[in-house]
Amino acid sequence: MSDATNKELDSLLNQAFAEATKLYQERGFQRRVGFGKRPALVSVDLANAWTRPGNPFTCDQEKMDNEIIPGMQKLLAACRANGHPVVHVTTAYEITDRNAAFTDMGLWHNKIPVDVVNLADKDLWAIDSRIAPVEGEYTLLKKRASSFHGTELAGILRANNVDTILVTGVTACACVRQTICDGLADGFRTIAVKEAIGDRVPGAVAWNLFDIDAKFGDVHTVDECVAYLNSVSKAAGMAQAAE
Template sequence: MQDFDVKELDRLLQQAFDAATALYQQRGFQRRVGFGKRPALVSVDLANAWTRPGNPFTCDQEKMDNEIIPAMQKLLAAFRANGLPVIHVTTAYEITDRKAPFTDMGLWHDKIPVDVVDLKDKDLCAIDSRIAPVEGEYTLLKKRASAFHGTELAGILRAANVDTILVTGVTACACVRQTICDGIADGFRTIAVKEAIGDRVPGAVAWNLFDIDAKFGDVVGVDDCVTYLNSLKA
């Protein structure tokens, strides 16, 4: 899609958001969930199959290289400096034969090409080296869109007394959104870090962040998130 088309799409989306904001606020939506006392970073699918070119799951490379990765680096520095929990999330499958009578993909392969993230190719599901985990951080392997669905995530967060999750990653319309929806459903304050969320499709990030901010969590800029994290030193 040409730059002109993307700009026009952004303009039309903003026009729609302005109208929807008036409706939402009139009806009591767009309230704030706010930051809590102990946050964790939940970084969703910022692994090579999504962050690097050449894979069906590859996301917008310009945004990835110039916005998402730098924002993640800022967040990681703040989380690490303040000794706060970091969970990196990735997705891969052990049985990738779509004709097999039993697979760890379930029926999802009928919709998307999950067979291209084969667990045997460790590089595909490895977290991007620019934001690679360090000692003391956990990498969680999921099989579904949400990082909570069928995983140990909620349990390990509660064990660490976490009440707030800062969610980053891809994609805005699927895994990030589902993680945020399940996060607030499980009792965590959900914060979507605006500059650290991406997608493959133009407009998907803007629309989903607008809708998340109205109903499921707070969309907050990375600099404000870092300020919050650093305030916890006291």
């Protein structure tokens, strides 16, 4: 899609958002869930099959290289400096034969090409080396869109007293959105990190972030989230010193 077409799409979306904002605010939507006291970073599907070219799941490469990966690097640096939990989420399947009598793909392969993310090919589902996990961080393997569906994520977060999740990754219209919706449903304050969320389809990120901000979580910039991650650590240290 050309730059001119993208600009036209952005202009139309912004007009639609302005009108929708009036409706939402009149009806009591767009409230704030707010930041909590114990955050964790949940990064969804920023693995090679999504972040690198040449795969059916590959997302917008310009945004990936110039916004999402640099944004993630800033967030990871803040989490690591302040001792906040990090969960890297990826997706892969062990039985990828669509005609098999039994498969861990469920019925999802009838809609999308999940069979190309084979567990046997670790490079496909490995987290992008530019934001690779370090010791003390967890890599979670999921089978469905949501990072919470059928996984141990909620239990891990609760065991670490997490009340706020900063969600990044791809795609905005599916795995990121479902993770945010389920996170809120499971009792976590959900924050979508604006520049660190991507998709394959033009307009999908803008629309989903607008709608998430109205109904399922708060959208904040990378810089706002980094400032929060740093401030929580400082606040915790001051509280301990006062005891």
